Amino acid sequence: MSELSTRLIHHPYRPPAGFDAVAPGVHKASTVIFANVQALRTQEWKDKSGYTYGLHGTPTSFTLEERIATIEGGRFCVLAPSGLSAISLVDMAFLRQGDEVLLPDNAYGPGKAFAQVELKAWGIAHRYYDPLDPADLAAKITPATRLVWLEAPGSITLEFPDLPALTAVVRAANAGRARPILSALDNTWGAGLAFNGFDLGADVVMQALTKYPSGGADVLMGSVVTRDPDLHQQLLLTHMRLGLGVGANDAELVLRGLPSLALRYAAQDASTRALAEWMQRQAGVVRVLHPALPDSPGHAAWQRDARAAACLFSAVFDERFTQAQIDAFCDSLRLFRLGWSWAGPISLCAPYDVTAIRSVTRWPHRGGLVRFAVGLESVDDLREDLNQALQALNARA
Numbered sequence: 291m292s293e294l295s296t297r298l299i300h301h302p303y304r305p306p307a308g309f310d311a312v313a314p315g316v317h318k319a320s321t322v323i324f325a326n327v328q329a330l331r332t333q334e335w336k337d338k339s340g341y342t343y344g345l346h347g348t349p350t351s352f353t354l355e356e357r358i359a360t361i362e363g364g365r366f367c368v369l370a371p372s373g374l375s376a377i378s379l380v381d382m383a384f385l386r387q388g389d390e391v392l393l394p395d396n397a398y399g400p401g402k403a404f405a406q407v408e409l410k411a412w413g414i415a416h417r418y419y420d421p422l423d424p425a426d427l428a429a430k431i432t433p434a435t436r437l438v439w440l441e442a443p444g445s446i447t448l449e450f451p452d453l454p455a456l457t458a459v460v461r462a463a464n465a466g467r468a469r470p471i472l473s474a475l476d477n478t479w480g481a482g483l484a485f486n487g488f489d490l491g492a493d494v495v496m497q498a499l500t501k502y503p504s505g506g507a508d509v510l511m512g513s514v515v516t517r518d519p520d521l522h523q524q525l526l527l528t529h530m531r532l533g534l535g536v537g538a539n540d541a542e543l544v545l546r547g548l549p550s551l552a553l554r555y556a557a558q559d560a561s562t563r564a565l566a567e568w569m570q571r572q573a574g575v576v577r578v579l580h581p582a583l584p585d586s587p588g589h590a591a592w593q594r595d596a597r598a599a600a601c602l603f604s605a606v607f608d609e610r611f612t613q614a615q616i617d618a619f620c621d622s623l624r625l626f627r628l629g630w631s632w633a634g635p636i637s638l639c640a641p642y643d644v645t646a647i648r649s650v651t652r653w654p655h656r657g658g659l660v661r662f663a664v665g666l667e668s669v670d671d672l673r674e675d676l677n678q679a680l681q682a683l684n685a686r687a
């Protein structure tokens with residue numbers, strides 16, 4: 291070991307003694323060294339009391355998995371490189387050729403696209419159901435149904451479904467079935483704080499950690515949490531075969547966001563409700579969608595099942611405004627920036643054509659819709675921003 295290059299590489303690593311820092315360390319690895327061949331042969335990659343290879347986990351990713359499982363009220367967690375990859379992981383772990391998956395009509399769009407293109411090419415069918423009608427879900431279930439996705443609420447149109455009723459439909463359909471139907475909840479909106487997805491009947495709870503847990507609008511990650519060890523094992527095997535590891539620096543960014551998660555959620559909730567209530571009194575706005583508003587679809591289910599609400603609301607504008615005028619309204623906002631995602635520090639907005647993304651439910655409005663994601667800015671400044679843009683819109687029409 292005379293060469294410096296060799297001595298630098300083989301220099302023994304000593305964790306700093308007495309360094310009881312508040313933040314967990316960032317442990318990065320592809321390779322993990324085994325003490326001997328016996329250990330290399332016998333260390334089981336699924337056993338999270340030890341380490342085998344970076345793809346199968348590091349102390350940093352295991353710490354994040356444990357914390358997300360705790361937040362969701364589950365027992366096991368796997369991490370994926372984005373929320374969308376967490377959705378596709380659930381699909382790929384539980385669906386096989388000849389199976390069918392049911393999606394709520396207002397589901398997150400790229401998850402629908404995965405079913406429409408990739409799952410279809412693998413011989414897996416999909417159908418949509420009305421998330422506000424448990425009887426429609428019951429009618430859509432066939433012997434081929436294997437997975438039912440749930441989303442509470444839809445992230446653009448904010449209808450809050452009756453989760454206990456929908457999961458009860460799945461449980462009732464499972465009586466006497468050899469391969470039970472699983473229910474998987476996209477819990478990105480609730481973030482594990484607004485309600486407990488397992489207590490409302492879901493078997494699998496996924497989340498885009500990209501949104502609230504990170505909170506910084508600077509990292510992409512997803513999680514899939516389960517209570518049932520067999521479901522976790524299936525997810526873990528598919529996750530391993532797909533090679534879906536997450537980087538330690540990204541895991542650390544999410545870990546840094548967790549201590550402020552509940553405070554951010556509450557602050558954004560309060561600002562969003564204030565703005566949604568104000569918005570529905572403004573000229574040119576015909577409807578505001580937010581589960582806490584009494585006339586918003588699914589309000590009663592939200593009131594019964596949820597403790598809080600996330601940072602999203604949508605406004606439907608009077609049909610006299612053209613799409614170009616609504617686009618100009620979005621362009622004229624100064625604090626609400628144009629961009630995808632939500633739950634970061636910066637408020638965002640985006641116009642949507644809802645009719646184009648509906649399959650089995652009728653969208654009752656003719657005017658354009660804008661979705662707002664409220665950030666951490668002063669609510670007075672945000673209201674003022676909306677006000678100046680609304681005045682300009684009304685003056686133009």
Ligand SMILES: Cc1ncc(COP(=O)(O)O)c(C=O)c1O
Nearest residue numbers: 372373374398445478498500511
């Ligand atoms: C409800 C919902 N689920 C999943 C995702 C996907 O998350 P990601 O952007 O990390 O892939 C999003 C992102 O917008 C979302 O809004």
